[in-house]
Amino acid sequence: MSVEKTYAEINAKIKAGKAVVVTAEELIALVEEKGLSQATQEVDVVTTGTFAPMCSSGAFLSFGHTTPRMKMQKVWLNGVSAYTGIAAVDAYIGATEMPDDDPLNSNYPGEFRYGGGHVIHDLVARKPVKLKALAYGTDCYPRRNLETTITLDDINEAILFNPRNAYQNYNCAVNLTDRTIYTYMGMIKPQLGNANFSTAGQLSPLLKDPHFKTIGVGTKIFLGGGVGYVAWNGTQHFPSMINEEGQELGSAGGTLAVTGNLKQMSPRWLVGTSYLGYGATLSVGIGIPIPILNEEIARYAAKKDEELFAPIVDYGAAYPSFTPGNLGYVSYAELKSGKIMVNGKEVITAPLSSMPRAREIAATLKSWIQKGDFLLTEPVKALPSPADGFIAHSIKEA
Amino acid sequence: MSPKRIVLRFGTDISVKPIVYRLVKDYDLVVNIVKADVNPQKEGTMILEVTGEQSEKGLSYLRDLGVSVQALNQEIVRNEEKCVMCGACTGICPTGALYMERPSMEVLFDGDQCVFCQLCTKVCPMKAMEVRL
Numbered sequence: 001m002s003v004e005k006t007y008a009e010i011n012a013k014i015k016a017g018k019a020v021v022v023t024a025e026e027l028i029a030l031v032e033e034k035g036l037s038q039a040t041q042e043v044d045v046v047t048t049g050t051f052a053p054m055c056s057s058g059a060f061l062s063f064g065h066t067t068p069r070m071k072m073q074k075v076w077l078n079g080v081s082a083y084t085g086i087a088a089v090d091a092y093i094g095a096t097e098m099p100d101d102d103p104l105n106s107n108y109p110g111e112f113r114y115g116g117g118h119v120i121h122d123l124v125a126r127k128p129v130k131l132k133a134l135a136y137g138t139d140c141y142p143r144r145n146l147e148t149t150i151t152l153d154d155i156n157e158a159i160l161f162n163p164r165n166a167y168q169n170y171n172c173a174v175n176l177t178d179r180t181i182y183t184y185m186g187m188i189k190p191q192l193g194n195a196n197f198s199t200a201g202q203l204s205p206l207l208k209d210p211h212f213k214t215i216g217v218g219t220k221i222f223l224g225g226g227v228g229y230v231a232w233n234g235t236q237h238f239p240s241m242i243n244e245e246g247q248e249l250g251s252a253g254g255t256l257a258v259t260g261n262l263k264q265m266s267p268r269w270l271v272g273t274s275y276l277g278y279g280a281t282l283s284v285g286i287g288i289p290i291p292i293l294n295e296e297i298a299r300y301a302a303k304k305d306e307e308l309f310a311p312i313v314d315y316g317a318a319y320p321s322f323t324p325g326n327l328g329y330v331s332y333a334e335l336k337s338g339k340i341m342v343n344g345k346e347v348i349t350a351p352l353s354s355m356p357r358a359r360e361i362a363a364t365l366k367s368w369i370q371k372g373d374f375l376l377t378e379p380v381k382a383l384p385s386p387a388d389g390f391i392a393h394s395i396k397e398a
Numbered sequence: 399m400s401p402k403r404i405v406l407r408f409g410t411d412i413s414v415k416p417i418v419y420r421l422v423k424d425y426d427l428v429v430n431i432v433k434a435d436v437n438p439q440k441e442g443t444m445i446l447e448v449t450g451e452q453s454e455k456g457l458s459y460l461r462d463l464g465v466s467v468q469a470l471n472q473e474i475v476r477n478e479e480k481c482v483m484c485g486a487c488t489g490i491c492p493t494g495a496l497y498m499e500r501p502s503m504e505v506l507f508d509g510d511q512c513v514f515c516q517l518c519t520k521v522c523p524m525k526a527m528e529v530r531l
Contacts, residue, residue: 051482053523113525186486187521194489271482273523283482283523336503350489352523354482355503 003040005293007378010044014372019044021369023362024203024290024301031302040298045369045376048205049222049287049361052198052353053273055184056164056235057282058094059120059262062157063131063150065089070143072133076100077119079130088141092161093119095282108277109182115280118272120160123152124224125267158262160224160270164234166286168206168254169242169310172197172330172349174342177316182277186352188315192342195312195349200358201305201332205288208301210241210251211386214290216379221258222287222365225269227374228260230288233383238390242309242329249309249329251386258286269361287361289369291376305332312342322394401430401447403470404457405514412465413438421448425456433513435493443493443513445470473530474514476507480526487518487527496527 013019020043022030027046031039061082063072071088075081079099082091097116104110122129133146152158173185174195181188186196201207209215219230234255242249262270269285292298311326313319318326330340335349368374384390406417413436421427427450436442448456457467483505487496495511496518498504518527 052484109520111520186523187490187517189490196486196489271524274525275523276520283484336500338498338500348489350487350498351485351503354484356483 002037002295005044005291007291007376010291011375013044014369014375017370017372019369021045021047021366023359023366024048024208025359025362027298027302028202028304031298036295036299036302039302040292040295043292043298046208046290046292046301047287047362047365047369048203048208048290049285049358049365050166050200050204050353051269051285051357051361052200052283053184053275053281054162054165054167054284055096055281057120057160057162057284058092058116059123060157060159060161061091061093061155063089063091064154064156066143066146068143069141070133070135070146071138071141072135072146074134076132077129078114078122080114080116080119082116084133095120096279098280105277110277112274112276112278112280115272115274117280117282120262120270120282121267121272123158124262124265124270126152152263159259160228160262160265161231161257161259162284163257164236164255165258165284166205166234166256166288167199168204168210168239169250169252169308170198171313171319171326172310172335172340173315173319174312174327174347175316176314179316181316182275183315184275184278184281185315186350187276190316192345192347195340195342195347196352197310197335197349198352199310199332200353200355201308201336202303203355203358203362205286206254206256207250207308208303209290209297210239210254210300212239212254212383213297214293214379215256215288216383217381218377218379219288220374220377221289222285222361222368223258223260223265224262224285225266226260226264228258230256230379231259232257236392237384238392239384239386241386244329250303250307254383285357285361287365289365289374289376305336308332310335312340401428401449402453403432404446404448405468405470406444406446406460407466407468407513407515408442408464410438410440412463413442415463417460417463417465420459421456425452425459426450427453427456435513441492443515445513468514470514471531472514473509474512474516474518475509475528475530477526477528480524481505482524482526484523487522490517490521492517
């Protein structure tokens, strides 16, 4: 008889300290040893993890009021502009924002040493951050300028809210042109000089629940070293299954919007990041527990690097010109081996996503659940899945 | 006279030329090859210890050929606090000094293999690779 478990049953076992929790990599080994049915019966929760640069990240900060009061119109944190068109003393610091006086790519390739992601990193590291604000002044908010220093503990609220994180799958980037290119996938040398990829493969959360059977709005997660929640689907959430010649090669296109209290997160898991010639961003640690409710969920959670594939894309010409198509698919097992074949040429590969850190997140989340202080949440709303057939639109110009 | 430690970097056109022979024969230099990575299909690097009265002339000869000549008095170190072991550096390190241990995918740094090209200091997204004087 096939196993069916509920969230309530699994949570009861977690509270009793009797839940069987394994990481996604441990599940793979268990399924190989005992078979899928037996593993489904034995395991209650599988933990996943990913640690990589994740653009579309940022934090809402509510500074508290000044004396006299001020309706901030422009705000800078360590020289990096934050968006304050939301309320008098609220601002949103985005991960990719750069200081007004940064040379950017005028000195190509630019270094992008300090941006919004680094401000968030400094805040969460409890470093003092310079706050500068300008205002036009009103009868109720007369103050016009402010220069002071804040810390994360000084301000009232700091809410990490990342509109698009945890990309399900991503391109393997190569360069077919004759010049070195500097991209958000790193430095790519000419004529297939190297290939970069950025997914944790068999540990990556959304690759292990491709149909969004368990990950939905309200799912409690490991976020930035603390506890967070799935707020909604991420922007550009276009989940699909990759099918090539009748063979399923894993999934792609899903994303998550995630949120949590920045004050309980850690600088180890929210790290300011710089891509030469491209820009600044934030590396984010995310771990998601997958309840093993039935055999189908276990089967996907046990997918291994050999069964999960990424498309190879030319970032020299095809990607920037928005030309559809790719140079074929390659498995995460091949990508992690250090070399792949592209157009008949052997190309060395390197990840941008840290596998040791992904493993550490999955292990940390496992220990939280085993200790009984992290219960699973049933989604209050399902996210769009591949069956919904969402398709991306592009900007049409007149 | 104490030897000069230098790093040479050159393109595939130089790989086929007997430049070390020329330093010895034409400039009467004592040359000790500390490290060499020479392959006619790719860019080459060499670390030499050079001793001799005509050493500056010998280095000028190399520069005229198009060889990049740099004194070796600095080293590259990894800031272990900053490194997150992503691996971005391992695809661009020309000598394999930065490499991945498999299957753990941990990033290791073998300073003995480093030829001080400094690419990693620019490419590392966490700025964990640093120059030490």
